[in-house]
Amino acid sequence: MEIEERTMKRVIRRLIPFLMLCYFVAYLDRVNVGFAALQMNKALGLSASAFGFGAGIFFIAYFFFEVPSNLLLARFGARRWIARIMFTWGILAGAMAFIPHIARFTGMSSAHVFYGLRILLGVAEAGFFPGIIFLLTLWFPAAYRGRVVGYFMAAIPLSTVIGAPISGALLSMDGIAGLAGWQWVYLIEAAPALLLSIAVLLYLTDRPADAHWLATDERNWLVARQDQERKHRESVREFKVREALFTPRVLAVALIYFGANATNYGLSFFLPQIVKAFGLSNLQTGFVTSLPYIVGVISMIYWGQHSDRKLERKAHVAIALFVAAGGIAAAAGLDNPVMKMIALSIAGFGIFGCLPVIWTLPAAFLSGAAAAGGIAAVNSLGNLAGFFGPYAMGWIKDSTGGFGAGLLCLSGAGLVGMGAVLLLRHDRSLETAAGQLPDEGAAATTAART
Template sequence: MNNLEVTTLTKVTSRLVPFLIVCYFIAYLDRVNVGFAALTMNQDLGLSQTAYGFGAGIFFLAYFLFEVPSNLMLERFGARKWIARIMLSWGLLSGLMAFIPDIGRATGLGSENTFYLIRVLLGVAEAGFFPGIIFYLTLWFPAEYRARIVGYFMAAIPLSTVIGAPISGYLLGLHGLGSLAGWQWLFVIEALPAIVLSVVVFFYLTDRPADAHWLEASERDWLAERLRLEQKQREAVREYTVGQALINPRVIGLSLVYFGAVATNYGLGFFLPQIVKAFGLTTFMTTVVSALPYAVGTVAMVWWGRRSDRKTERRFHTAIPLFLAAAGIALSTVLDDPTLKMLAFCLAGFGIFSCLPVFWTLPTAFLSGAAAACGIAVINSIGNLAGFAGPFAMGWIKDHTGSYTGGLLLLAGLGVIAMGIVLSLSHDDALERAPAPVAK
């Protein structure tokens, strides 16, 4: 590694990654804060566990439908404009969640149908944000750095719970302030940062290295050439069109892997606060204890991604965490002691989150350009259907059995299937190694 490489990538990392972490932190918090709101919202709105699980998950059906078009729009118009649009629209809609009773009365839809409608619109608004950022990072970072960079970025997922959980717990305590319930304050206050950041994104992000006037000319030239050679190296093996990426067997296989990973994440995440609440804790302590698996996941995500880059190995670094996620979730069903149950969930948290940054190196190792934008969106959209199926199945099984055990075992089974699929897929590690040295 030469000095120019170190200097350039240090500048790019410090300029882009912390800011993107903040954006994704807000995005993810606005996506899953319904899990904390449910501690008091469900009773206020008269939602059953099945209705809540359906509403929490229906977000992902809309997300699925609009994911690929949104990512292709980002590739066409640039990240700066498109991500700003996404953040503004989802911030406004997330804030509307606070006014479900009023909207339901005014429209005659009722609270339950209004809950479903706003979750659908929120899915439409946010579609393309995550895969857009994953694609955006491929425009700035060479392949051998991507697991750690994606790990830093995706650490916003568990961090949104570690930090957001106690904040959400505090906001739920604002019940009765003014004319709003605590869960309504939660949605209003947590929506504001997305609206503010949408303006910042428009002026702060840079679409491509060629536009990065905050880099020296030699740094821009080195980075552009390194990424060009990597793209040439991938295309020498196979150059994919957008249409070919849509139906590529490896893309479909990776979509199924991601389906299992997402199922373990959202299926557990949307219901963990309610599982923990049954320990007999206060609402605030429930949010704090629920954050523990996410604290473990934050550390695991960063460490495991760096380890994968250092070893230049991807398949087993994806499969092993999927096994740990499944094992932790399954183990939690046979443990009654709250402390032991939380240790099992922490093991699951390690597996759920450490697999994610490594997983996203798999498609970007063989796809590039518009095909990469399309392939990443396909994988993310199909995978995120589990964000609908997991919570809905969890809610339905709980309503019909009175227990979360069946739902948790279903999630564990999906994690094991995902592990098997990723081990069966081919992956050429050589495509992620540095190409011929770039002239200084």
């Protein structure tokens, strides 16, 4: 329909670039610790396992505060709550630059200050990502979600493609104003979050019904289409918030996301150190580290669009996780730097290609507050891999002296996620509006009621 094409183009142009920018900054502040570690670990006396613990403990705090934060977002509105999240994480991300100063002032060790700030950063950022995913479910019908989540989440690899060389260059600011290069990494990369917190308040719109920047016919069409899809899902089964948090399907999607995130974060936090061991400078390390993420940008956009065209989710997630696991396993057995980076770039296609498609799974059967809670539950449980992956990599590195065994561990986590998605029951008919069901929809809908 002409009105559908016109409306969705306008909504995509209005929301996606801005949300990508916000997530770019969020992800950069979350993982720039990997680049800071090239100088910070020695300055603070951190071993590989201590660094991995501190990098990953962010996700423990994230786990406990994710669901409450997303329920508050559903209550107060995305605009105000996301602005609050970005302001508080910007303050704490910048505070990472002053770990030695805080340690001297409090009498704590630098390691414990590092752990404490990472915990607080996790508390501050909790709810941001699932809040955005929930917001996208309010604005985009199911047939668009694979691609728009792919566009939005392309900020993850882009944050490394762009941020890695920048972080590498900032390390060269060593000694300016009495601060080390790693401190400048934290300080400069925290500033955009504070500025964007104000922009969020001024720019975002909570729901389509409030979108005065849409024409009246566009706004009415979008509201009607979203209501139609919601009523169709709820006619099959309407989940309450408590049910959504503990339903087996939500827990299964969380396990899939855990496997995907273990490959992502385990590699992200340690890839700069793996590449640096090739004998490269900090700036060269930044550029080489970005290679798997360039592939990741392409895969997120292409694989999400391909999933939408086929309206197929399970096989897309499973294939991508298989590619991720295979690429990481191959890299573990390769010593040649060029071949290792080729293998990790292949892995990058799978690591990032699966992520947007995973988020179509809970949105297919949850709506309203149950969707806010269920999506947050998937994200909080799945992001525990953000602790498991880096800590396992660090511990194995200290135990074996190399990264090979740790990479095999990450590959295994990807295979666990692949197995979980193959066992998942997913009803494709729930991703269509009433009256638009495929021929097999009736039988599938009957099965979903049980």
